Amino acid sequence: MKTDCPFCLSQRIRKIECSSLVYGNCEVCGGFFLFSRYFPSSQKSRERYEHHNNELSDPGYRNYLQNFIDTFxxxxxxxxxxxxxxxxxxxxxxxxxxxxxxxxxxxxxEAYPYDLHYQPVLPDAAVRFETIVCLEVAEHFLSPRDEFRRMADFLLPSGYLVVGTHPAESMSCDFEKWWYRSDITHVSFYSEKSLEIVGASADLVFRGKIGQFEYVFQKKG
Incomplete structure (x- = not known):
C-alpha cells in the first residue's frame, strides 16, 4: 500500500531509513516526514518536551523569542x-x-496560549484572532494539513499565521545527519513548496519567507 505525502498528497515518495526509523521524501513538494507507524507516543512526546529549556530567565532563550517577535x-x-x-x-x-x-x-x-498537551482548551468557538504564531511547533504536526486548517479556523478574515520552523532546504549534509531530525518528536520537515501547498489546503495564501526560518501566511478575506 502506497503512502501519501502529508503535505501535497502525492504518492511519489522516496523512503529513507535512519536509525531504525523510516522517513519519506516527497519527490513532488520536497518535504520530509516520518512514517506514521514510527510516531512517538503522547507520553514520550511529553517527556521530551519537558526536557526543553523554555524559561524566560534564560537570556539566550529570551533573545531567541524576541528575535522571532521582531521579525514578524x-x-x-x-x-x-x-x-x-x-x-x-x-x-x-x-x-x-x-x-x-x-x-x-x-x-x-493581547496574547493567549494554546497547547495540545499543556493548555488544551482553545478559546470559545466564536473567538477569532488577528494573528497566530506557531514557533518551533509545525515540525511536531502528525497531520500538517489538518493542523493548518485548525489554525486557519481561528484566524479572522485576512488574518496572519506566522510559522517558525527550520526548512528542509537548510540541510548542509544528508538528511540522516541533519541535527533537526534527531529530536524524536520532530516528524514533519517542510520545504518552502510544501509549506505553500499545506497553507493553500487551508485557504491560507503564502506571503513568503521573512527571516532565516520564519514564514507568513494570510487567510483569504
Missing amino acids: LDFFRTDAGLRSRPASILDWGSGPVPSLTTLLQEQGF
Missing part, C-alpha cells in the same frame, strides 16, 4: 496596509511554559 513585527510594519501591532495573538503550541505568550503580554499584546 518588522514584516507587519513594512508590508503595505498592515497594522504594526496585531490586536490579538494566539500562541499555537505554547508548550509546558508559555514563554512566548508571556513575552508578548509583557509588551502589551
Whole structure:
C-alpha cells in the first residue's frame, strides 16, 4: 500500500531509513516526514518536551523569542496596509511554559496560549484572532494539513499565521545527519513548496519567507 505525502498528497515518495526509523521524501513538494507507524507516543512526546529549556530567565532563550517577535513585527510594519501591532495573538503550541505568550503580554499584546498537551482548551468557538504564531511547533504536526486548517479556523478574515520552523532546504549534509531530525518528536520537515501547498489546503495564501526560518501566511478575506 502506497503512502501519501502529508503535505501535497502525492504518492511519489522516496523512503529513507535512519536509525531504525523510516522517513519519506516527497519527490513532488520536497518535504520530509516520518512514517506514521514510527510516531512517538503522547507520553514520550511529553517527556521530551519537558526536557526543553523554555524559561524566560534564560537570556539566550529570551533573545531567541524576541528575535522571532521582531521579525514578524518588522514584516507587519513594512508590508503595505498592515497594522504594526496585531490586536490579538494566539500562541499555537505554547508548550509546558508559555514563554512566548508571556513575552508578548509583557509588551502589551493581547496574547493567549494554546497547547495540545499543556493548555488544551482553545478559546470559545466564536473567538477569532488577528494573528497566530506557531514557533518551533509545525515540525511536531502528525497531520500538517489538518493542523493548518485548525489554525486557519481561528484566524479572522485576512488574518496572519506566522510559522517558525527550520526548512528542509537548510540541510548542509544528508538528511540522516541533519541535527533537526534527531529530536524524536520532530516528524514533519517542510520545504518552502510544501509549506505553500499545506497553507493553500487551508485557504491560507503564502506571503513568503521573512527571516532565516520564519514564514507568513494570510487567510483569504
